[in-house]
Amino acid sequence: MKxxxxxxxxxxxxxxxxASVVIGPLLASFLGGFKSNAELxxxxxxxxxxxxxxxYIEIFLDGDFWRYMGNSFLISSMTVFLTLVVGAAAxxxxxxxxxxxxxxxxSYLLLGLMFPFAAAILPLFIKVRDLGLLDTYWAVILPQxxxxxxLAILLFKAFxxxxxxxxxxxxxxxxxxxxxxxxxxxxPLSTPILATVGVFVFVQSWNNFLLPxxxxxxxxxxxxxxxxxQFQGEYLTQWNMILAFVTLTITPxxxxxxxxxxxxxxxxxGGSVKG
Amino acid sequence: xxxxxxxVAEKRGLAMRMRKGxxxxxxxxxxxxxxxxxxxxxxxxxxxLADAAYYSVxxxxxxxxxxxxxxxxxxxxxxxxxxxxTALWNTAKLILVSLLVQMPLALGLALLVYRKTPxxxxxxxxxxxxxxxxxxxxxxxWSFVFDGDYGITAFMFQALGQESVYVLxxxxxxxxxxxxxxxxxxFGFHMMIYIAALQSVPKDLIEAAxxxxxxxxxxxxxxxxxxxxxxxxxxxxxxxxGSLQIFDIIIPLTNGGPSNTTHTIVTYLYxxxxxxxxxxxxxxxxxxxxxxxxxxxxxxxRTTAKGGQA
Numbered sequence: 346m347k348x349x350x351x352x353x354x355x356x357x358x359x360x361x362x363x364a365s366v367v368i369g370p371l372l373a374s375f376l377g378g379f380k381s382n383a384e385l386x387x388x389x390x391x392x393x394x395x396x397x398x399x400x401y402i403e404i405f406l407d408g409d410f411w412r413y414m415g416n417s418f419l420i421s422s423m424t425v426f427l428t429l430v431v432g433a434a435a436x437x438x439x440x441x442x443x444x445x446x447x448x449x450x451x452s453y454l455l456l457g458l459m460f461p462f463a464a465a466i467l468p469l470f471i472k473v474r475d476l477g478l479l480d481t482y483w484a485v486i487l488p489q490x491x492x493x494x495x496l497a498i499l500l501f502k503a504f505x506x507x508x509x510x511x512x513x514x515x516x517x518x519x520x521x522x523x524x525x526x527x528x529x530x531x532x533p534l535s536t537p538i539l540a541t542v543g544v545f546v547f548v549q550s551w552n553n554f555l556l557p558x559x560x561x562x563x564x565x566x567x568x569x570x571x572x573x574x575q576f577q578g579e580y581l582t583q584w585n586m587i588l589a590f591v592t593l594t595i596t597p598x599x600x601x602x603x604x605x606x607x608x609x610x611x612x613x614x615g616g617s618v619k620g
Numbered sequence: 621x622x623x624x625x626x627x628v629a630e631k632r633g634l635a636m637r638m639r640k641g642x643x644x645x646x647x648x649x650x651x652x653x654x655x656x657x658x659x660x661x662x663x664x665x666x667x668x669l670a671d672a673a674y675y676s677v678x679x680x681x682x683x684x685x686x687x688x689x690x691x692x693x694x695x696x697x698x699x700x701x702x703x704x705x706t707a708l709w710n711t712a713k714l715i716l717v718s719l720l721v722q723m724p725l726a727l728g729l730a731l732l733v734y735r736k737t738p739x740x741x742x743x744x745x746x747x748x749x750x751x752x753x754x755x756x757x758x759x760x761x762w763s764f765v766f767d768g769d770y771g772i773t774a775f776m777f778q779a780l781g782q783e784s785v786y787v788l789x790x791x792x793x794x795x796x797x798x799x800x801x802x803x804x805x806x807f808g809f810h811m812m813i814y815i816a817a818l819q820s821v822p823k824d825l826i827e828a829a830x831x832x833x834x835x836x837x838x839x840x841x842x843x844x845x846x847x848x849x850x851x852x853x854x855x856x857x858x859x860x861x862g863s864l865q866i867f868d869i870i871i872p873l874t875n876g877g878p879s880n881t882t883h884t885i886v887t888y889l890y891x892x893x894x895x896x897x898x899x900x901x902x903x904x905x906x907x908x909x910x911x912x913x914x915x916x917x918x919x920x921x922r923t924t925a926k927g928g929q930a
Contacts, residue, residue, distance in 0.1 A: 389764075389774070430656075431657050435656070442646055463865050464669060464907070467894055467902045468668035468675065491661050559890075570757070587760065598752055598753060599753075
């Protein structure tokens with residue numbers, strides 16, 4: 346029988362090997378942004394000869410970069426806001442009000458959990474175009490919200506169902522309406538689930554590529570994944586430039602992840618498990 | 621909108637008889653809170669999916685109304701197209717690699733780091749990191765790794781004194797490279813699902829097994845893994861549904877090439893449907909994707925439910 350310490354050493358070695366494979370490409374991108382292309386050829390992995398930050402600075406001072414990030418931020422924030430408000434409102438009705446047909450309507454809204462988004466992309470393009478929304482923020486925000494609603498409603502309803510019923514009865518006796526109760530009790534009491542769903546929706550939207558690719562053609566309104574592909578198309582094999590751009594664009598996500606990891610992990614795994 | 625209000629109004633009669641005092645508040649709440657979700661969902665989820673089925677029986681470039689009815693011709697062309705066969709087979713390969721490589725890897729790592737210690741937390745974060753990165757960014761980073769002139773694989777080939785291989789331009793290696801990136805990207809997600817489940821396995825069960833003389837491997841195999849069966853079933857479901865929809869990561873890596881050998885169903889749909897404005901043809905591919913997703917989901921749920929009972 347192996348001793349406890351050998352077992353643990355083996356365990357840590359395995360973990361370090363896997364961790365290096367995970368981190369390696371990310372680190373190589375970060376370091377690659379400092380290297381000249383000639384240096385990249387001979388030294389793709391290790392520290393650069395000199396820490397030349399010119400490329401990072403160039404991208405940083407470039408208006409395009411900030412516009413892409415700004416567009417993405419605006420679209421993601423609006424998607425989160427709409428999904429939370431619209432999803433919570435509907436879930437509140439299903440949770441608090443008994444009415445004929447509520448189960449059927451709920452099942453209808455939950456159908457989205459099974460549907461692959463990509464299957465709808467061509468008609469979505471047509472619909473967005475016919476509504477005159479191509480090259481607007483709404484072209485991305487509205488379909489994203491619609492596709493996020495099913496999971497949001499499912500999670501919100503489960504949470505609202507667990508709120509104490511006595512609370513509503515007491516409030517109602519005091520003359521509080523359903524709407525007021527939703528706004529001043531249900532929503533404030535539900536911040537954990539709002540945060541979880543919000544984070545999930547934000548990350549999905551921030552990283553979304555297919556929908557913006559299809560409905561946005563104007564560079565002025567590009568989200569960052571589109572901007573990044575555009576940038577790559579312009580610089581083709583100038584890998585140091587591309588790596589610097591990629592590093593800068595993924596930095597906010599990494600920082601956000603480290604800062605809010607509790608919610609992110611809960612939102613992305615716990616949330617989906619229940620779905 | 622109109623039918624909806626009428627619909628709600630009908631319900632009102634019933635509600636009034638049941639609880640007189642609260643009806644007006646109830647109705648106002650329902651009329652205000654429910655329609656936004658219903659309208660958005662119908663307009664941007666249900667209608668487009670129905671449209672896809674409709675468009676798929678037309679030859680249509682997306683302009684004007686679809687009028688050139690072709691029946692099942694789009695489907696026939698699709699099922700005849702060798703690139704579509706490749707796309708289906710590639711998607712199947714992604715499902716297999718997710719189930720047979722990624723999930724066992726994730727499970728093994730979860731068993732190594734599920735206990736709550738500071739080092740474990742650190743490793744967990746690192747393993748989960750690729751999952752939160754955008755697929756496009758991950759794809760670009762790995763297309764550097766696999767680059768035949770600059771990348772890390774080129775460097776390794778040179779170090780071994782070998783001729784460099786342009787992995788992503790190589791018919792034989794391009795798809796295995798994509799599968800590698802996909803395992804790298806998603807194993808952390810599955811690991812997190814297992815960790816959450818492993819942490820809820822009662823500790824005394826594990827202690828009891830240890831007291832009986834079970835080795836750690838036996839504890840894992842005969843106590844922990846059976847106890848988290850549900851989490852494994854769920855993660856398998858995500859692996860399959862996720863694999864069916866892989867798109868973003870392919871675009872920066874190979875864009876479907878070399879010579880259309882690395883398409884998935886969705887990149888196929890995009891390349892042959894949308895970028896060439898064959899809306900009818902692309903919609904047929906979308907319908908196939910839809911049926912596959914629903915069919916597999918249904919089949920998977922039935923078989924795993926049966927397995928659970930046995």
